[in-house]
Amino acid sequence: MTMILVFGGLILLLLSGMPIFVALGLSASAILLIFEGNIGSIADTVFANFDKPILMTIPLFVFMAQLMIRAKVIDDLYDMAHTVVGHIRGGLGVATVLSCTIFAAISGSSVATALSIGSSAIPQMKRFGYPERDALGVIAAGGTLGILIPPSGPMILYAIVSEVSIGALFLAGIVPGLLLALIFSVYCVVRASRDPSQVAPDWAGWGRVLSALRRSIWAVMAPPIVMGGIYFGVFTAGEAAAFGSLYALIVALTVYRSLGLRQIWECARQSMLTSMMVFMIIAGAAMFGHAITIIRLPMGVTELVANMGLGPLGFVLMVMAMIFVMGMFFESIAIILITTPILLPTMHMLDIDLIWYGVLLMINLELAMITPPVGMNLFVIKGITDAPLSEVVRGAAPYVILMLGGLVLMMLVPGLATWLPYAAGFGQ
Amino acid sequence: DATAMRCSHQLPPAHAVSKVIDRWAAEVETLSQGEIDVQVFGADSLVGAKENITATAKGDIECAFSVQFQWGKTLPIMTVTTRPFAFSDMNIWRNWDGSDAANFLEDKLRQKGVENVVWLFQTSDSVFTSKGKYLKAPEDFKGLKIRGLVPAFNSAIEALGASPVSMSGGEVYQGLATGVIDAALTGTDAAVSRKYYEVQDHFAVVPVISVYFHGYLNPKFYAGLSDTAKAALDEAGKKAAVWAVEEAEAAAAAAPADLATKGVNVYTLTPEENKALEAVMQPAFDAKFSSDDPESQKLLELIDQLRGQG
Amino acid sequence: METGANIKSKGAAPKGAVSRLADAVVQIAGALSTALILVAFALTIFAVFMRYVVNAPLMWSDDASGWMLVTLIMLGCAEAYRRDIHIGIDLLTARLGNKAKGAQETFADLAVLTCAILLGISAWEAVTFSYAFDAYTSGTVEVPLWQVQLPLPIGAALLGLVAISRILTRLSKGSSK
Ligand code: NA
Numbered sequence: 001m002t003m004i005l006v007f008g009g010l011i012l013l014l015l016s017g018m019p020i021f022v023a024l025g026l027s028a029s030a031i032l033l034i035f036e037g038n039i040g041s042i043a044d045t046v047f048a049n050f051d052k053p054i055l056m057t058i059p060l061f062v063f064m065a066q067l068m069i070r071a072k073v074i075d076d077l078y079d080m081a082h083t084v085v086g087h088i089r090g091g092l093g094v095a096t097v098l099s100c101t102i103f104a105a106i107s108g109s110s111v112a113t114a115l116s117i118g119s120s121a122i123p124q125m126k127r128f129g130y131p132e133r134d135a136l137g138v139i140a141a142g143g144t145l146g147i148l149i150p151p152s153g154p155m156i157l158y159a160i161v162s163e164v165s166i167g168a169l170f171l172a173g174i175v176p177g178l179l180l181a182l183i184f185s186v187y188c189v190v191r192a193s194r195d196p197s198q199v200a201p202d203w204a205g206w207g208r209v210l211s212a213l214r215r216s217i218w219a220v221m222a223p224p225i226v227m228g229g230i231y232f233g234v235f236t237a238g239e240a241a242a243f244g245s246l247y248a249l250i251v252a253l254t255v256y257r258s259l260g261l262r263q264i265w266e267c268a269r270q271s272m273l274t275s276m277m278v279f280m281i282i283a284g285a286a287m288f289g290h291a292i293t294i295i296r297l298p299m300g301v302t303e304l305v306a307n308m309g310l311g312p313l314g315f316v317l318m319v320m321a322m323i324f325v326m327g328m329f330f331e332s333i334a335i336i337l338i339t340t341p342i343l344l345p346t347m348h349m350l351d352i353d354l355i356w357y358g359v360l361l362m363i364n365l366e367l368a369m370i371t372p373p374v375g376m377n378l379f380v381i382k383g384i385t386d387a388p389l390s391e392v393v394r395g396a397a398p399y400v401i402l403m404l405g406g407l408v409l410m411m412l413v414p415g416l417a418t419w420l421p422y423a424a425g426f427g428q
Numbered sequence: 429d430a431t432a433m434r435c436s437h438q439l440p441p442a443h444a445v446s447k448v449i450d451r452w453a454a455e456v457e458t459l460s461q462g463e464i465d466v467q468v469f470g471a472d473s474l475v476g477a478k479e480n481i482t483a484t485a486k487g488d489i490e491c492a493f494s495v496q497f498q499w500g501k502t503l504p505i506m507t508v509t510t511r512p513f514a515f516s517d518m519n520i521w522r523n524w525d526g527s528d529a530a531n532f533l534e535d536k537l538r539q540k541g542v543e544n545v546v547w548l549f550q551t552s553d554s555v556f557t558s559k560g561k562y563l564k565a566p567e568d569f570k571g572l573k574i575r576g577l578v579p580a581f582n583s584a585i586e587a588l589g590a591s592p593v594s595m596s597g598g599e600v601y602q603g604l605a606t607g608v609i610d611a612a613l614t615g616t617d618a619a620v621s622r623k624y625y626e627v628q629d630h631f632a633v634v635p636v637i638s639v640y641f642h643g644y645l646n647p648k649f650y651a652g653l654s655d656t657a658k659a660a661l662d663e664a665g666k667k668a669a670v671w672a673v674e675e676a677e678a679a680a681a682a683a684p685a686d687l688a689t690k691g692v693n694v695y696t697l698t699p700e701e702n703k704a705l706e707a708v709m710q711p712a713f714d715a716k717f718s719s720d721d722p723e724s725q726k727l728l729e730l731i732d733q734l735r736g737q738g
Numbered sequence: 739m740e741t742g743a744n745i746k747s748k749g750a751a752p753k754g755a756v757s758r759l760a761d762a763v764v765q766i767a768g769a770l771s772t773a774l775i776l777v778a779f780a781l782t783i784f785a786v787f788m789r790y791v792v793n794a795p796l797m798w799s800d801d802a803s804g805w806m807l808v809t810l811i812m813l814g815c816a817e818a819y820r821r822d823i824h825i826g827i828d829l830l831t832a833r834l835g836n837k838a839k840g841a842q843e844t845f846a847d848l849a850v851l852t853c854a855i856l857l858g859i860s861a862w863e864a865v866t867f868s869y870a871f872d873a874y875t876s877g878t879v880e881v882p883l884w885q886v887q888l889p890l891p892i893g894a895a896l897l898g899l900v901a902i903s904r905i906l907t908r909l910s911k912g913s914s915k
Pocket residue numbers: 104105106107108109145146147148149150151152
């Protein structure tokens with residue numbers, strides 16, 4: 001009953017069209033006022049959720065993207081992609097999935113990926129005649145791959161709570177992550193080939209490909225440089241955003257010579273404004289999460305599922321269904337921290353492979369970012385385009401189904417996740 | 429009906445201290461004859477480690493557990509056991525609950541605005557983790573980047589010629605893996621639970637600092653409890669303090685072997701090696717941490733009384 | 739994306755003094771927020787340089803960037819809201835007529851104002867409590883907690899200011915017609 005009131009109230013507020021962070025904040029305040037008699041703790045919750053150096057990556061990655069957009073580095077990159085894969089129907093979609101995969105792997109942040117790739121790629125995809133809804137969907141979904149492909153903050157958190165090896169989990173995420181990227185790519189190609197409005201130009205020939213490659217070399221170099229910096233221990237994944245921005249700044253100033261101080265300030269201002277949308281929702285989601293945790297709502301549901309007396313596969317199915325529903329309303333960190341400790345004893349009892357479960361959990365948490373009503377990547381895409389949210393939701397819908405398919409596949413063939421870590425000697 | 433007592437802490441559920449907290453919670457419920465309904469929220473799931481103290485003192489939640497470092501400059505005397513090599517005598521911890529030293533600190537906490545109800549000793553065995561060689565003599569530390577702890581202890585690390593690096597807990601594993609930092613200092617148990625053995629290969633066990641958690645209540649909430657409930661908290665606190673020391677001793681005994689089974693090199697420093705590190709680290713720590721103020725002196729004397737009482 | 743421009747073009751009536759003052763204050767806060775992003779960028783590069791090249795890691799940069807983030811968010815959110823850069827669910831409201839749309843927007847602004855007031859009260863309580871408790875931040879840098887919490891009530895006040903200014907502007911627009 002409490003649950004219906006809480007979530008029903010939130011949905012009503014959201015539908016009234018007020019800013020999402022306000023709907024979340026007001027729901028949280030109402031819950032606290034009713035059950036606690038005061039709203040004492042909401043400011044502390046907001047402070048605690050912002051006082052995280054790692055979140056600085058969000059404005060800095062957007063800053064990097066802005067620099068590359070304004071310096072026209074991104075234009076060259078997409079000219080290159082169009083020259084190389086443009087003759088394949090859906091090729092641009094595949095190229096975008098690839099850039100999302102690489103960027104997500106580096107940044108470890110789905111929001112940063114959707115923000116950076118989205119703000120640079122969506123206008124470009126439109127430029128080359130890619131249907132808008134498809135462009136919105138592929139970025140929303142492609143961005144989520146960040147937590148499945150290592151390094152990944154949520155994986156580390158799950159590993160510590162569940163006492164699974166972090167290294168093993170990182171390895172376990174690689175094959176499913178690439179597999180999902182492959183599924184997304186195939187979908188892009190299939191969808192484009194069925195769309196008669198999409199006419200693909202002829203193969204441009206090696207000469208044009210080479211010259212396009214030469215022009216885009218500076219943009220293409222960014223990922224290996226940033227990745228190399230992390231790999232060789234120069235900077236942490238969290239610091240990579242600043243170095244990406246530094247690289248973009250140097251290229252813009254010395255190679256492209258297209259930026260002045262004024263434009264740099266404009267880039268920073270734009271990244272400030274864009275990040276605010278995300279930060280406001282992070283604050284709202286934190287308040288809402290805190291309020292329903294304090295009344296033990298998610299704990300109650302999780303305990304219910306844990307005590308149902310199901311067999312291993314039935315249990316995992318039920319848990320995944322529950323987390324899918326939770327994912328409509330929560331963000332990933334809260335779900336990991338609330339459900340994992342409660343489910344662990346039952347998982348130990350049923351002898352469920354915790355590495356395998358971790359991968360299933362990560363895919364489900366990726367889903368949470370693109371399922372309405374509260375889906376961070378949906379909001380981000382909506383924020384950086386003028387598209388109505390319903391259009392973003394529709395664009396992402398096929399990917400929800402594809403990811404659910406991927407989730408079921410991982411459930412039926414655990415080896416996809418566990419083979420690599422076991423082959424590397426973990427779990428004996 | 430039962431009064432809800434929400435207790436927040438930062439530890440993952442499988443952590444030894446986390447298990448003691450769960451046992452303590454059950455004991456409080458039993459002994460209070462159902463008057464208190466203890467709801468434990470671990471792993472930072474309700475309130476973060478940094479916010480536990482103010483959230484409890486303010487009354488947003490009723491109860492929390494913190495590790496001593498969390499008090500920092502807010503109540504520096506709580507961090508006295510961070511002094512290198514000064515508190516490795518296990519008798520201090522076996523005799524701790526109800527001692528004059530404990531009462532002295534409980535008074536300080538009460539003046540500050542929280543009511544202490546339980547002391548949970550965690551460990552006196554730390555481990556310096558590294559790659560390629562053990563960190564066992566002062567010269568081994570030269571030029572290394574080590575994850576820092578609290579300011580006074582960091583100056584002790586600097587005295588060894590190493591550079592403390594500030595890094596959030598979530599980034600340490602990755603930082604050790606890529607070499608952004610070279611080494612870390614952690615509890616022997618945490619070296620296992622945080623998987624440092626996957627990215628480091630040499631572990632030097634050393635009794636350099638003593639780590640304890642303690643549970644405290646909002647004073648208003650505590651004052652509102654019945655005498656039965658207060659007695660239950662007292663009794664459960666006594667028992668839990670003993671369980672914590674037992675767990676800690678068992679863990680300390682088992683941890684080096686646990687680490688060794690992960691296929692890494694483990695070495696326990698000899699008393700002479702400890703002395704050599706102590707000679708460099710303690711003066712640097714003392715210079716930064718004003719352990720010569722009368723209050724700290726008094727506490728140190730009270731603690732000294734606990735040594736040697738078998 | 740820059741839908742802030744649309745609002746201005748819609749408003750035929752000149753903005754009142756309150757709104758113009760609010761705009762100016764919030765714009766300055768927004769500029770500070772932008773500047774902080776550039777500072778954070780430079781600081782991160784500098785910190786890595788000190789750690790990797792000079793081998794003298796900065797102990798304060800990590801903590802400082804967390805507090806800078808709190809500050810830049812709380813200073814910037816009102817400016818974003820003033821420019822209508824925020825995300826709402828437009829599933830139902832996209833089909834509203836002009837009059838209903840105005841009512842819906844006023845309702846949303848009132849909701850923002852309520853939220854800002856609640857957050858402001860809670861934030862002020864947090865700051866005064868930390869001050870009275872003499873609480874310090876824990877970690878490698880120990881500064882009074884209330885100082886790093888101070889951007890919270892300030893940000894809530896700025897947000898409330900924008901909400902009031904938007905409501906006033908809409909009201910005066912309505913009465914001038
Ligand atoms: Na990643």
